Amino acid sequence: MIKVLDRLLLFLYSFAIWAASVVVIVAASGGFSEKWMKDFISEMTGESRVVQGSVLGVAIIVFVVSIRFLIVSVKRERHNGPSINQRTEHGDIRISVETVENLALKAASRTRGVKDLRARVRVSEAGLGIMIRAFVDGEGSIPTLSEEMQRTVSQQIEEATGIPVAEVSVFIANVTQSPTTYKSRVE
Structure with missing residues (x-):
């Protein structure tokens, strides 16, 4: 059951990292206007509590999932073979x-x-x-x-x-x- 949950988390985590990478690539190559980016950043950090809460929630979830994958990758498997x-x-x-x-x-x-x-x-x-x-x-x-x-x-x-x-x-x-x-x- 835990392995299925880990696979689902890995899929969601990979998708989130992929989406973030696409946004960064498009932004770095000039795909977004400077005014739109400034407005977007001010919405995330400014008065709009809904957008700010959503971004903070997603960031916390990605952070927790990252910690989970770090623990899984470091933890030794007890089962050595059949x-x-x-x-x-x-x-x-x-x-x-x-x-x-x-x-x-x-x-x-x-x-x-x-x-x-x-x-x-x-x-x-x-x-x-x-x-x-x-x-x-x-x-x-x-x-x-x-x-x-x-x-x-x-x-x-x-x-x-x-x-x-x-x-x-x-x-x-x-x-x-x-x-x-x-x-x-x-x-």
Whole structure:
């Protein structure tokens, strides 16, 4: 609700600044006659209490909105990113999704023959859904390697976080080319 209010205030504030800028640009480029400008300024500061009150009211509103935006821009956001929340008998535990992704990458990298790993984690009611994307060296069986990676990642995540893993999906993106070594010949 507050974010919607802040967006509305930002829109109104931006519109007011835009309108004031247009008036200043037109006035600076000679778009208003000198007599009209003097009359307008004397009305704002002079006897007409309605015009003076209106200008003062608008100025106070713009000032308050400016203070609000200054506070919002300086205030730190508490929410650092998506997290998984657990409640224990001793209190709350929050584990960031990024932490779980890094744990999954660490566990998957233990599987021999995989390279260039990436991980994504989705949180659902059933548990964590982990997607591993990998390149393999092509030396061994891809189904065997994938099953080993699934088992390792699932066990490591459940042991480290205490959160059940619903599934570990492995996507083998490609086979890496091993660098060929050339023997130098001396003739």
